[in-house]
Amino acid sequence: DDNIEKTEDEEKEDRAAQSLLNKLIRSNLVDTTNQVEVLQRDPTSPLYSVKSFEELRLKPQLLQGVYAMGFNRPSKIQENALPMMLAEPPQNLIAQSQSGTGKTAAFVLAMLSRVEPGNKYPQCLCLSPTYELALQTGKVIEQMGKFYPELKLAYAVRESGRAFHLERGQKISEQIVIGTPGTVLDWCSKLKFIDPKKIKVFVLDEADVMIATQGHQDQSIRIQRMLPRDCQMLLFSATFEDSVWKFAQKVVPDPNIIKLKREEETLDTIKQYYVLCNNRDEKFQALCNIYGAITIAQAMIFCHTRKTAGWLAAELSKEGHQVALLSGEMMVEQRAAVIERFREGKEKVLVTTNVCARGIDVEQVSVVINFDLPVDKDGNPDNETYLHRIGRTGRFGKRGLAINMVDSKHSMNILNRIQEHFNKKINKLDTDDLDEIEKITN
Numbered sequence: 001d002d003n004i005e006k007t008e009d010e011e012k013e014d015r016a017a018q019s020l021l022n023k024l025i026r027s028n029l030v031d032t033t034n035q036v037e038v039l040q041r042d043p044t045s046p047l048y049s050v051k052s053f054e055e056l057r058l059k060p061q062l063l064q065g066v067y068a069m070g071f072n073r074p075s076k077i078q079e080n081a082l083p084m085m086l087a088e089p090p091q092n093l094i095a096q097s098q099s100g101t102g103k104t105a106a107f108v109l110a111m112l113s114r115v116e117p118g119n120k121y122p123q124c125l126c127l128s129p130t131y132e133l134a135l136q137t138g139k140v141i142e143q144m145g146k147f148y149p150e151l152k153l154a155y156a157v158r159e160s161g162r163a164f165h166l167e168r169g170q171k172i173s174e175q176i177v178i179g180t181p182g183t184v185l186d187w188c189s190k191l192k193f194i195d196p197k198k199i200k201v202f203v204l205d206e207a208d209v210m211i212a213t214q215g216h217q218d219q220s221i222r223i224q225r226m227l228p229r230d231c232q233m234l235l236f237s238a239t240f241e242d243s244v245w246k247f248a249q250k251v252v253p254d255p256n257i258i259k260l261k262r263e264e265e266t267l268d269t270i271k272q273y274y275v276l277c278n279n280r281d282e283k284f285q286a287l288c289n290i291y292g293a294i295t296i297a298q299a300m301i302f303c304h305t306r307k308t309a310g311w312l313a314a315e316l317s318k319e320g321h322q323v324a325l326l327s328g329e330m331m332v333e334q335r336a337a338v339i340e341r342f343r344e345g346k347e348k349v350l351v352t353t354n355v356c357a358r359g360i361d362v363e364q365v366s367v368v369i370n371f372d373l374p375v376d377k378d379g380n381p382d383n384e385t386y387l388h389r390i391g392r393t394g395r396f397g398k399r400g401l402a403i404n405m406v407d408s409k410h411s412m413n414i415l416n417r418i419q420e421h422f423n424k425k426i427n428k429l430d431t432d433d434l435d436e437i438e439k440i441t442n
């Protein structure tokens, strides 16, 4: 299917899938150089930050759990967020920082420090946008809470089947419940498996992904209204557009606010070229010429459609390349596995469509090839995607090479607009001239 137009629902699914993909791929913290911004509910109260987990005076079995996960010190956002989340009396928090900065670990720690495992009823409630995301968070709770033998976790998700074993009104005994808004709402109201008045910590994770789904916003608010006044409310989001902010303020009263800006990407350390071709076959030939002239450790090649990506991957394989293909019809777990193999260097070329690779960071890739230029659904240049694909965080300073394939007046026009947007010249490359290709790596 060459149709890249997506329905709104697919877009939303995409967001949850992207988020899950990031979690599956990520094995450690994202480094950031930016400063955390803190806005305290009470600006006169002292601002605490911690440089070690000991300073937090956690219960011994929780500290043990933290160290068992291999954490040595709090991440940047955790330095500020943890003292706030653990303060007495409990304070509410809205926190925003990009994926991989330690948000999940932070709120799991907050839940575990407040839960009383001896009390056999739900005390912490965590909302996630999808079943798969809920499971990922559940895993973190299980790991960090592994030294609490009595602690049990319940998944309030349609798929769990848990509900079938219970009569309406019968209460569950698990101390932590994690689930999707619709099911959690049923458990709190219609089915009454949970007494919402006994909840001490309420977490709303991935708020930006959450509100993209119709109904989740209202359901979350309805759940929040059932909670006691002194319940601690915590909301997390990777991005902070207006809609997220409005929602956050509705569900989290009197919040402290913590923000950590994304690491900026820059084109300054990238050499950009374009190659003029007449059609797809010429683009492929140009690509072969480039491979023939220079040694490319690992490259990512972006195509507009699944069909082109599939075709290109097959052609490259015929030429003897080890190719990985990332495609939209693959399950998230499969995609994660493909990316993982590529990161380990098992394949040298990764061919992918725009949609699949959005938000993926593969740092070691030195060459990015836009087999098709990135355009949005109206056919205009997608500058943001262009930057994200080939841009580097200035700090890593690794030099990169980007090659754009242009095959019509129209795509030349797109390229010109991208140049203008970034005010950076993209040089022409003649791929029939081997000497010239070699020069680009100097």
Ligand SMILES: Nc1ncnc2c1ncn2[C@@H]1O[C@H](COP(=O)(O)OP(=O)(O)OP(=O)(O)O)[C@@H](O)[C@H]1O
Pocket: 019, 022, 023, 026, 027, 028, 029, 030, 069, 070, 071, 072, 073, 074, 075, 078, 097, 098, 099, 100, 101, 102, 103, 104, 105, 106
């Ligand atoms: N203090 C820490 N020290 C070392 N590793 C940590 C620390 N906190 C979290 N991590 C690890 O870093 C990775 C990212 O953390 P976490 O999942 O909490 O981030 P996140 O901001 O919630 O991102 P995402 O939304 O993608 O899950 C995880 O592998 C986690 O185990």
